[in-house]
Each structure stands twice: as structure tokens, then as C-alpha cells.
Amino acid sequence: xxxxxxxxxxxxxxxxxxxxxxxxxxxxxxxxxxxxxxxxxxxxxxxxxxxxxxxxxxxxxxxxxxxxxxxxxxxxxxxxxxxxxxxxxxxxxxxxxxxxxxxxxxxxxxxxxxxx
Amino acid sequence: xxxxxxxxxxxxxxxxxxxxxxxxxxxxxxxxxxxxxxxxxxxxxxxxxxxxxxxxxxxxxxxxxxxxxxxxxxxxxxxxxxxxxxxxxxxxxxxxxxxxxxxxxxxx
Numbered sequence: 001x002x003x004x005x006x007x008x009x010x011x012x013x014x015x016x017x018x019x020x021x022x023x024x025x026x027x028x029x030x031x032x033x034x035x036x037x038x039x040x041x042x043x044x045x046x047x048x049x050x051x052x053x054x055x056x057x058x059x060x061x062x063x064x065x066x067x068x069x070x071x072x073x074x075x076x077x078x079x080x081x082x083x084x085x086x087x088x089x090x091x092x093x094x095x096x097x098x099x100x101x102x103x104x105x106x107x108x109x110x111x112x113x114x115x116x
Numbered sequence: 117x118x119x120x121x122x123x124x125x126x127x128x129x130x131x132x133x134x135x136x137x138x139x140x141x142x143x144x145x146x147x148x149x150x151x152x153x154x155x156x157x158x159x160x161x162x163x164x165x166x167x168x169x170x171x172x173x174x175x176x177x178x179x180x181x182x183x184x185x186x187x188x189x190x191x192x193x194x195x196x197x198x199x200x201x202x203x204x205x206x207x208x209x210x211x212x213x214x215x216x217x218x219x220x221x222x223x224x
Contacts, residue, residue: 035213037161045153045161045204047213059211095160101208102151104172106160 002026002105004096009110016086016114022079022096022107030054030074033100036081038092039109046092049081050100064090086114118143120205122216128224135192137219139205144185149208152181152190155218156201164203165190195221 008020022034035050049060049070058070069082079096091114097103119142129135139150152165163172165181168188178193192199200223205216 037213044218045155045206045215047206047215050211050213057211061212100211101149102163102166102206103153103161104163104166106162108160 002098004098004105004107006094006096006107006110009094009112011113011115012086013116014087014114017082017084018086018112020081020083020094020096020110020112024077024079024096024098027098029072029077032098034070034072034079035097035099035103036070036079037095037097037103037106038090038112039095040089040092043092048094051079052100083112086112088114090114117212118145118207118209118214120207120214120216122203122205122219124219125217126220126222128222129195130224131195131197133195135190135195135199135221137190137192137203137221139183139188139190139216141186141188141207145188145207145209147184150181150183150188151206151208153204153206154199154201155204161204192221 003025005023036048051058051070067085071080093109095109096107098105121140123138147168150168153161155161169181180191202218202220204218
């Protein structure tokens, strides 16, 4: 069974940083593109970033380009999202998802709150 | 960037009725890269349909997808109580995704 478990969310001040992690199990992690998707409170889904199987290609939504960095460690079956220069509008539940074209499986999400 | 517009915003129906949800793209989308998701309150989204009309594993056959180009449709043939939720369409293009704003299917 595919399992994706996010961690690292919390309360951070504007301008601060946070690193999210996603622990994957139940599939061969190194064979799949992985993605991050977020959902602001009461709002819809927004794709954030994705990364190729070997980490050689990474793509971002314009609003986080230059502030967020997606990465992975295939030896640890883990996906990461380093978030810098956080803004109030980055407040959301962040989901880890398996897939580069569609999100075939999702984690339960981790809440990031950016507030002073 | 391809913009996806879903309609209606809210659909009020009774169990047993048919639901028809629309997703319109601002430019042509490859059918291979159009998906639908269901999200219930407090839960992560779940993949329902991929490649416009293929059901994901474990999805009941009352869910069906259709369409091509710029117009896509998700149909739920007979609503079950567990189908009342928010539905999102999503497209993949140039290594980036966009989602529609969602359609809420609520109990009438």
C-alpha cells in the first residue's frame, strides 16, 4: 500500500523559513516523479512544485519560484520542500503527491501557518 | 498558463440523481493529461479519473469522464451519500499543473 506521510509544518513568522518532509513507502520511490500541492484554508488546490525521478528536473509555480526548493533523497525514500521568505499567502495545508503528470496518491498533508 | 474553469460552482442534488460537472480549459489540453479528483471535508484529495476517461483503481463505475480539447465532463450516474464532496479537474502541460477552482456537490 502506498503511504505518504508529511511532516515539518507549523507556525512561522513572515520572512521565515520552514522545511517540509514527506516519507514514502509501499512503492519504489526512485521510479516516480513527486509533487507538492497546497490548499489555503477554505480554498482550492494549487500545484506548487514537482521533481523528476532522479532530481535532475524541477518545476515550480511562479508564485514560489526563487523562494521554495524541492528536493529528494532516494536512498531515504523522502521528498522535501525548503520554503524561504515565507509570506502570509503561503499559509496552507501542503500535500505530498506521487506523480509528475497527475497525483495518483496523496499524503494527509501538513499545515503551514505564516503569521506574526 | 492554461486556466481551467469549472461549472457550476455548486450543484445541489438528491441521492440517486445524476450529476454532470464541467471543466473548460482556456486552450486545448491533451486528453492524456486531464484528471479529476474528489475531496471530502477534512481529507486529502483522491484521484478519480485520469487521461480524461480512465477510472483510477477502486473507483466505482458510476463515475465517468469524457471530453476533449477544451471541454471535459465528469458524470456521476447515480449519486450515493458518500459522493457529496468537492470535485477538481487538473491538467498537466509543460511540466506544470493547474487545477480548476472546484465544484461542490451538495445534498439538496
